[in-house]
Amino acid sequence: MKKILIINLRRLGDVFSTAHLINSLTANGENQVSLLTYKESSKASNILKNVSNVYEIDRKELITLKTNKLFSDGFAFEQLFNQISAVKTQEWDQIINYSNDVVGAYLSSYLKESCKQVIGVHYNAQRNVIMQNEWELLFNDVLPVVKYAPIHFVDCYHKMAGATLVKDGEKLNTNAKYNEMAFNNINAVRKQHSTNECKAIGIQLKTADASKDIPEETLHELIDLIRSHEELIPFLLIAPNEDERRLAESFNNAHENELVVVEADLQAMASVLMNMDMLITPCTAIKHIADLTETPVLEVSLGHAPFLKQGTYSKDSLILTDVISNREFTKENATSGTAITALDIMSCMLYALTRSKSIKPRLSTNVTLYQSSFDQMGIRYTPVAGTVNTKIEIHRLMSRQLISTWFEQNPDMHIYQDVCNLDLNAATEWTNSEKTVVTSVMKDILGTLRSLLQSAENKKSSKDFVMNLGKLISHIDSESLVQIPVSMFKSKIEAINVKSFEENSKEVEMLLYELKSDMQKILQCLQELEVQINSSKMDDMITRNLESTKL
Structure with missing residues (x-):
């Protein structure tokens, strides 16, 4: 049986929403799930079903100790350590930082020595952010940037934890x-x-x-x-x-x-x-x-x-x-x-x-x-x-399709049909616009690669590389599909540990080729959408011809 600790230091509604993941994790009876929450949220966590233990942090007490000028800050830290000692002394198979905030990240980092795997944001000894998979990158670095989120937080947490969504089952303890x-x-x-x-x-x-x-x-x-x-x-x-x-x-x-x-x-x-x-x-x-x-x-x-x-x-x-x-x-x-x-x-x-x-x-x-x-x-x-707003809805659906194709290798054909049902002409116009943006990003990737290789031969060319890299990353502000892979590329660049120039150059080169591959995945989605658009237009034309012959 796996022992899992979920850290959720958010409001009541967020604690209740954790029940969906808890239900999925415990559906097969093989996992034991505990919760770490703030004391004021424990009235929600205590009525969630399938929770083995609820551990509390008394935030008000800690704030009182921290802000009172009569006490050293050390008293607040000592009390925090006392409050989470029952968690620290146990061995966990998995810790899930459901809060995904700074406090949750520090607690996950502190507890990771007694844990086999931490899911969600945490830090290493050099205080660099650690993320385990693409879903964590998506959650932390893409969803905050994308204006119209293509995926719900509950589903993203399931993907991050590698859990299959289970909708059936009792999720609350009722009286x-x-x-x-x-x-x-x-x-x-x-x-x-x-x-x-x-x-x-x-x-x-x-x-x-x-x-x-x-x-x-x-x-x-x-x-x-x-x-x-x-x-x-x-x-x-x-x-x-x-x-x-x-x-x-x-x-x-x-x-x-x-x-x-x-x-x-x-x-x-x-x-x-x-x-x-x-x-x-x-x-x-x-x-x-x-x-x-x-x-x-x-x-x-x-x-x-x-x-x-x-x-x-x-x-x-x-x-x-x-x-x-x-x-x-x-x-x-x-x-x-x-x-x-x-x-x-x-x-x-x-x-x-x-x-x-x-x-x-x-x-x-x-x-x-x-x-x-x-x-x-x-x-x-x-x-x-x-x-x-047809354009926004098409973009939102196709962002979801890109994630499904890219992360799951499993495109959802219903999404293509839903896009076509919105407006065929608008879908065609949106597709052409997206292809133009992808072409622009591809050019900037090649320019960045070229200047990177030149800087390896002549370090005076590093200025051109920095300028080209900045131009490439600026596509993060583009409200198009490229915003998703470029945001993830930027995060991976920032997470590179400082090494020798040659080692860093090699790592950046690999990330650039990876981004180029991601652009190909976008084109794959756009091409499939074009096929569906043309098929729908043909069906419409046949239907109109049949109706005209009946008249």
Whole structure:
């Protein structure tokens, strides 16, 4: 049995999302998984199923010791070592740095002596960053650069750990008493309505970040729309704290105190969600609980919520967002305001509740609805209604295709068809543009190689090599497929340990030839897409001819 430690020093939602990897790692019964989290996040980790042990770091205590001028910084370090001593004294087969931040990297580095393998960012004795595989490079150096992420964090962690995604299985420890209470109470509310077939709609009012909140006026309008349908019952879901109680009271007052308010802690919330027909929520930890209980989710993605990387992770769930060309996914650049209306949310909710899905919802201008599904790499978000930026969607799909072809040697033919279904002319134009960029990068690779070889013969030529290398790396700013391999090339260049000039030159030369090979993989994807485009155009032409002969 392998002993695995997962370090996750992030917020509650991130800790809950770890459950997908834990479920996959423990599905065969051969692995024992433990968690290292901050004390304030342990209330999430303690209800995750299949976790053998939870180890805590009391961050508040450490900060108090570090910032108090009466104490030496050594007291904080001593207390940290005491808190993780139970982890340090054990032997681990694998440590996974799920945080992938600086603190997680240092802890992974400190613990690696008692571990056979560390997955995720950590350091060697010279404080150089160590990464084990291409997936780690992708996660750490590509996904932060690429504006529209082609792969979800959960799937990337599975690939980094070499784990096969297992969707089935219980992922939360629920309380039998809470389950019974939630079932009885929600059914009692249903019986008060005209039909027992009423759908229970949970509405999460608040997030930890005001920029991600659904506007209050929009929520009031949405509640009125839901209440106008006899077969729908809105439930306000709140956490057991005074701020949310006051907010729920204010909402209830505006609706004649007729709303059902459900106050629950994290474990009780899991029981509540199991009895809901749908959850409507902005980006909160509650959406992750809903995913784990397999409750359908309509996520309203606002502010800097990175739904392409960390959106709701369950089949057929929906994400409503402003068209992504208008979105900024970093807190510093995120804009306030949204085009999403209460009617948009209501239309998407009704669409989600219908079985046929034949009639798409009509949405406001510059609003898009995405539906989630699973393919061979994991979760994939597909626009199903509203305003669609075709160029961005083609690029996002083909980035995913490149990764699948490059890392997995397994192209997904459905992606080519989805691109063709978006717009054949736009796909042709995008393909031609990409080929032009690839040609430019190939020229810069050859120029860099030439100047590198010349500098080996004459060190005065090193200036030309540096200029050519800089020009090549500048393609990292290109919003095209080349951004992915060039970003990884840059990271590998930066990770080269300082050796002799000849040794470094040889290593750079190998990386340049590797990058050239990666460009060939891009061309391979583009050529296959062209084949599919031409085939689709031919099919369209035959269909039109047949229809004209019938007339």
